[in-house]
Amino acid sequence: MTQLASSYDPKTFETALYDAWEKAGHFKPSGKGEPYTILLPPPNVTGTLHMGHAFQQTLMDALVRYHRMRGYDTLWQVGTDHAGIATEMVVSRNLALANTGETRDSLGRDGFIEKVWEWKAQSGDTIERQMRRLGTSSDWSRSTFTMDPQPSEAVVEAFVRWHEQGLIYRGQRLVNWDPVLKTAISDLEVESVEEDGFLWSISYPLADGSGTLTVATTRPETMLGDTAVMVHPEDERYAHLIGKMVKLPLTDREIPVIADDYVDREFGTGVVKVTPAHDFNDYQVGLRHNLPMINLFTPVAAINDNAPEKYRGLDRYEARKVILAELEDLGILVETKAHKLQVPRGDRTQQVIEPYLTDQWFVKMDVLAKRGLELVENGSIQFVPANWINTYRHWMENIQDWCISRQLWWGHRIPAWFDDAGNCYVGRDEAEARAKNTLAADLALHQDSDVLETWFSSQLWPFSTLGWPNEQAMDARGFERYLPSSVLITGFDIIFFWVARMIMATDSFTGKIPFKDVYITGLIRDAQGQKMSKSKGNVLDPLDIIDGISIEDLVAKRTTGLMKPKDAPKIEKATRREFPEGIIAHGADALRFTIAALATHGRDIKFDMNRAEGYKNFCNKLWNASRFTLMNTEGSSFTGVPQPRTDAERWILARLAAVSAEAQTHYANYRFDLLAQCLYEFAWNEFCDWFLELTKPALNGADADDANSTRHTLLYVLEALLRLLHPLTPFVTEQLWRQVAPRLGITDDTISLRPYPTAEEFAGDFARAEADVEWLKSMVNALRRVRSELNVPPSKLVPLLLQGGNDDDRARMTRFTSSLSFLLKLERIEWLANGSDTPPAAAAIVGDLTLLVPLEGLVDLGAERARLDKEIARVESEKEKSGTKLAKFTDKVPAAVVEQERVRLVEWTAQLDGLRSQRAKL
Known part of the structure; x- marks a missing residue:
């Protein structure tokens, strides 16, 4: 007992245990048994562990630990993503803070990338260190960074192959453009925010002088790029004008009146301007009607040379002011009214994103998407919950070609070279590009300055991490053994951006599926159901929950670096109200068990700190129960399966078998919430409360054989319970198991490699004992309720009178007299004849049996x-x-x-x- 502390304090052992596990190599694949593989969605190398990470990684770790204990050859493939935009921003900010005068542009491409690698070496593994604190049992020796040589080779190979197949092409298309980063960004990086704006109505005169058409716009600066005005083909008000020309104000151009059913006849005047180069819907209209596409903006969203000279060089919003003033002077600004609109902002810079016409690289998605949908529809890949297939299907059936190029320096540079005439040559390197196209040795070439977007390399994750396309690396890393992986756990927000693309890419390049199951988790929200965000100041850091944080530090963390500093007082007030003393240390196990208990199959998951506090108490309960067991088995040593002598032993073994079977079912169905519930009920109520209580008559009785048998069963069930709980609560179970295992003759180094309990392990004909003990529990509960309601002191002996009942009740009373007397502090037990008079008494009913506690002298x-x-x-x-x-x-x-x-x-x-x-x- 000197080795087990008197109180549960996770800080004293969690980190040390993890270091021991990792040092011993327990997380590496064993190479034996059926393979079980999980892919970690690679977090940004710039990032830190947040609640979404903690949630998903806890579930992954539970599955990996569970299957490792079942004898599977487990591989949890982890790593980080190079995060092109985020990393460039971090390093650029660090350069500014250093105040040395160095900037991204002053360093140049090679110099800046060198700085990025320096930063990566110093700070790039922060999130992996934090994952260890959570208990992540992944094979860190195989951790992969998307810019490592092997995955970089895979990126080049994938690009070249798809280009050779005609699936990758270069063309001019409309993209989301961030004028601060000066790059195209994906839809996932654009946030649509409702903001106050204006709707301006402008009069466009018909070229023949026969009248005007009034159009409404929220972006008047883009009118300089209009190439048509548009009405609905069935709108009788304008049918006679279709095909006519209007004069575009502020320019010397005339543009046509066209008809398209995209127009909403009920909105505004029913006439809209068409600016194909600056609106995604207008772009589609432009394609349908073969309209010119005039790009008005420079990469920093200033007016370019395609506009009249007097507007050139103006910032987009300065140009708006000038244009509105001129329209008003001309008397053709018909109306200005307040209007709520959805504004697209970049999630990194918070700048308004421009639809921008530019040359980019694209992947043709139609054929790939058809195959990707087929693999899910035919059941090769299963979604859990199954309803997410509908979201997947909708996206795949409405897919557009994918813009894969980014105007950045940090990332996988596109393997394409241009000559001075603009001809493009693709190859795995420049030498191959020259050889494939029989280019003259003296022909000057320059490589495309763009890089591939992060999702391009991430889509290759299932097989690039396994050595593809290098055959030697594939053999070394187990390509054939570990692909497909068993399950992917990820959020619904990236079903299309990552899950779908992995399915399509893995099938295209390897002929395999990337994973068998896709378990889609909900979104972690705060206790009130609101999305956690820095701007709201309601973010919870999982490490703060694990290790604790003072209220001062928590306030500082939530209010520092706000996009809107004026919100700081409100956030501080709310934080102090929610956590007046800060956040206490709960330990990793309590957080993990909370996450499992919350992991329903719903879309949103409310995180309540009270639940974490409750599960810390659960860990403490388990700790105290283990101390009780160890104290009562001091000096004892057992081997093998107990041969139970008492009904309490038989009952707990039957319950252990049942909960072991139930746990397996919940793991198979990804019902972590039900798993946590059944393990909690068994551990807290059945083992810690009931069984420990029911052992006391035997442990304190005169029958030495019953006492010894009970000690064996106590240790045996506790050891099995620790194994049942280990995948969810690895630290406390390991710490306790190391004290329990030696008394059962177990010489293994760690619980993490012990077999997971199965129902067969505890098989026995214990049905009668189960029924008898359930009866005993009902008796104890009923009598304790009476004593409590009568406010009888626990130490006071009371008589128990019994009336009614059946033969089973009488037989059980005979067998359990000593247990009931011990547990309930009974003075005597007396049977009354049916129908006989009874004194005033407190009554309780158990089945057919009436329990009476005489009231005289009690209440x-x-x-x-x-x-x-x-x-x-x-x-x-x-x-x-x-x-x-x-x-x-x-x-x-x-x-x-x-x-x-x-x-x-x-x-x-x-x-x-x-x-x-x-x-x-x-």
Whole structure:
């Protein structure tokens, strides 16, 4: 006992245990058994562990630990993503803070990339260190960075192959453009924010002088790029104008009136301007009607040379002011009114994103998407929950070609070279590009300055991490053994951006599926159901929950670096109200168990700190139960399976078998919430409360054989319970197991490599014992409730009178007399003849048996009358509910359900009769 502390303090052992696991190599694949593989969605190398990471990684780790214990050859492939935009921003900010005068542009491409690698070496593994604190049991020796040589080779190979197949092409398209980063960005990096704006109505004169058309716009600066005005083809108001020309104000151009059913006749005047180079919907209209596409902006969103000279060089919003003033002077600004609009902002810079016409590289998606949908529709890949297939199907059926180029320096540079005439040559390197195209040795070439977007390399993750396309590396890393992986755990927000692309790419390049199951998790929200965000100041750091944080540090963390500093006082006030003393240290196990308990199959998951506090108490309960067991088995040593002598032992072994089977079912169905619930109920209620209590008569009794058998079963069940809990709570179970295992002759180094419990391990014919102990529990609960309601001190002995009952009740009373007397502090137990007079007594009903505790000398009779009245009212209500249910049942209700309710009605009726009889005697 000197080795197990008197109180549960996770800080004293969690980090040391993890270091020991990793040093011993317990997380590496064993090479034996059926393979079980999980891919970690690679977090940004710039990032830190947040609640979304903690949530998903806890579930992954539980599955990996569970399958490792079941003898699978487990590989959890981890790594980080180079995060092109985020990393460039971090390093650029660091350069500015250093105040040396160095900037991204002053360093040049090679110099800046060198600085990025320096930063990566110093700070790039922060999130992996934090993952260790959570207990992530991944093979860190195989950790992969998307810019490592092997995955970089895979990126080049994938690009070249798809280009050779005609799936990658270069063309001019409309993209999301960030004018601060000066690069195209993906839809996932654009946030649509509702903001206050204006709707301006402008009069466009018809070229023949016959009238005007009034159009409405929220972006008047783009009118300089209009190439048509548009009406609905069935709008009778404008049918006679279709095909005519209008004069575009502020320019010397004329543009046509066209008809397209995209127009909403009810919005505004029913006439809209068409600016194909600056609006995604207009772009599609432009393609349908073969309209010119005039790009108005420079890469920093200033007006370019395609506009009239007087506007050139103006910032987009300065140009807006000038244009509106001129329109008003001309008398053609018809109306200005307030208008709510959805504004696209870049998630990194918060700048308004421009639809921008530029030359980019694209992947043709139609054929790939058709195959990707087929693999899910035919069941090769399963979504859990199954309804997410509908989201997947919708995206795949409405897919657009994918813009894969980014105007950055940090990332995988596109393997394409241009000559001075603009001709493009693709190859794995420049030499191959020259050889494939038989180019003259003296022809000058320059490589494309763009890089591939991060999702391009991430889509290759299932097989680039396994050595593809290098055959030697594939053999070394187990390509054939570990692909496909077993399950992917990820959020619904990247089903298309990552999950779908991995499916398409893996099939295209390897002919395999990337994973068998896709478990889609919900989004972690705060206790009020709001999305966690820095701007709201409601973000929870999982490491703060694990290790604790003072209120001062928590306030500083939440209010530093806000996009809107004016929000700081409001956030500080809310934080101090929610956590007046800061956040206490809960330990990794309590956080992990909380996450598992919250992991329903719903879309949103509310994180309540009270749940974490409750599960810290759960870990503490387990700790104290282990101390009880160790103290009561001091000097004992056992081997093999117990041969139980007492009903309590048989009952707990039966319950252990049942919960082991239930746990396997929940793992198979990805129901971590039900898994946590069943393990909690078994550990807290059945083992820590009931079984420990039921062992005391044997441990303190005169029968040495019963006592010794009970000690064996105590240790045996506790060791199995620790194994059951280990995948969810690895630290506390390891720490306790190391004390318990030696007493059972177990010489293994770690619980993490012990077999996971199965029902067969504890098989036995214990049905009778289960029924008997459930009866005993009902008796104890009933009598304890009476003692509590009568406010009888725990140490005071009371008599127990019994009336009614059946032969089973009498047999069980004989067998459990000593246990009941010990557990309930009974003075004596006496059977009364049926129908005989009884003294005023507090009554409880267990089945057919009436339990009576004489009131003389114990309680105020008036108070007991009130107690019985209350209990009669409760039982009457339950009886009425049961009767109402039976009355409403139709023929469609299963017979078993009907019979169950009939039995309940009989039981409530018997209880009510007994209580009324007792009340009458008072």
